[in-house]
Amino acid sequence: MVLAGQEGASTNMRTQRTESRDLLHTRTNMADRKDESWRPQLHAFGQGSLETAKASIRRFLDLQSGSIWRDVSSELPHVRGRALDVGCGAQPFRSLFDQSVQYVGIDTIYARMHFGYHLPDTVYYDGVAWPVDDGWADFILCTEALEHVYDTDHFLAEARRCLAAGGRVLITVPFSARWHYIPHDYWRFTPSSLKKVLTEAGFSSVVVYARGNEITVACYKVMALIVPLLLPQGKGRVTAVMLRLIGIVLAPVVLMLAVCGNLSLRGRGGDDCLGYTVVAQGGEPR
Ligand SMILES: C[S@@+](CC[C@H](N)C(=O)[O-])C[C@H]1O[C@@H](n2cnc3c(N)ncnc32)[C@H](O)[C@@H]1O
Numbered sequence: 001m002v003l004a005g006q007e008g009a010s011t012n013m014r015t016q017r018t019e020s021r022d023l024l025h026t027r028t029n030m031a032d033r034k035d036e037s038w039r040p041q042l043h044a045f046g047q048g049s050l051e052t053a054k055a056s057i058r059r060f061l062d063l064q065s066g067s068i069w070r071d072v073s074s075e076l077p078h079v080r081g082r083a084l085d086v087g088c089g090a091q092p093f094r095s096l097f098d099q100s101v102q103y104v105g106i107d108t109i110y111a112r113m114h115f116g117y118h119l120p121d122t123v124y125y126d127g128v129a130w131p132v133d134d135g136w137a138d139f140i141l142c143t144e145a146l147e148h149v150y151d152t153d154h155f156l157a158e159a160r161r162c163l164a165a166g167g168r169v170l171i172t173v174p175f176s177a178r179w180h181y182i183p184h185d186y187w188r189f190t191p192s193s194l195k196k197v198l199t200e201a202g203f204s205s206v207v208v209y210a211r212g213n214e215i216t217v218a219c220y221k222v223m224a225l226i227v228p229l230l231l232p233q234g235k236g237r238v239t240a241v242m243l244r245l246i247g248i249v250l251a252p253v254v255l256m257l258a259v260c261g262n263l264s265l266r267g268r269g270g271d272d273c274l275g276y277t278v279v280a281q282g283g284e285p286r
Pocket of ligand 1: 148
């Protein structure tokens with residue numbers, strides 16, 4: 001039995017549900033996305049003073065890269081013995097190691113196809129079993145790669161296996177970063193999950209540092225709106241010129257935000273941040 005007024009109410013609810021479904025259906029199904037609309041340039045492969053200067057300018061303008069550089073440059077020069085750089089890409093931090101360090105960079109055979117990286121002195125492997133002997137590395141570096149690994153538990157178990165007794169790992173991951181290298185970007189980690197997955201993989205003394213704070217993130221996000229205007233991708237000639245002109249007008253804003261963002265990186269780090277730098281100890285080999 002339908003009471004007076006109930007029928008009208010249920011019709012209203014049905015209409016609301018249809019409208020909200022329509023609202024969802026107007027949006028892109030992100031699970032079907034195969035590529036990005038804009039991708040930052042790869043890190044330079046070259047050496048020499050021009051490349052070094054270009055890399056420094058990039059680190060000033062790209063707060064993610066700059067913040068990672070700041071963190072790894074406080075650790076890498078102190079490393080001795082054998083260093084393994086996993087998911088090394090263009091090996092952007094290799095120059096920070098002491099000359100005496102035996103450096104090996106490894107990456108997957110998919111690095112070129114999915115990420116655009118290919119270096120002659122990188123060991124490419126299937127992405128599953130690391131081509132490294134048990135306990136070989138005194139230090140493992142893994143920058144901005146863990147979020148691209150689907151089976152992180154297995155990956156960290158490999159790290160633990162390859163690390164010598166008393167060895168250390170340094171891992172960086174993004175947090176406030178757009179979905180990138182689509183579709184090969186699987187995870188965003190928090191300090192809680194980083195501590196848990198590393199501890200469960202057998203690491204100890206896990207320390208997680210935030211890179212930047214809310215101010216850094218705000219500067220980074222506004223810069224991320226303007227920089228693609230200066231470096232348009234996939235646009236027609238006329239549109240590209242127009243976008244560049246708008247970008248040039250806004251360039252002073254980018255500079256101002258870069259200064260603010262870089263200053264904010266000197267702080268202790270906040271709950272909203274660009275990403276995390278993790279340092280952990282390997283302990284005794286199992
Ligand atoms: C965003 S790039 C970072 C490259 C470099 N570490 C850096 O900081 O510029 C991610 C890298 O992780 C690598 N990668 C993805 N899955 C991997 C796996 N299972 N084992 C090793 N490297 C992997 C990719 O091939 C790529 O070079």
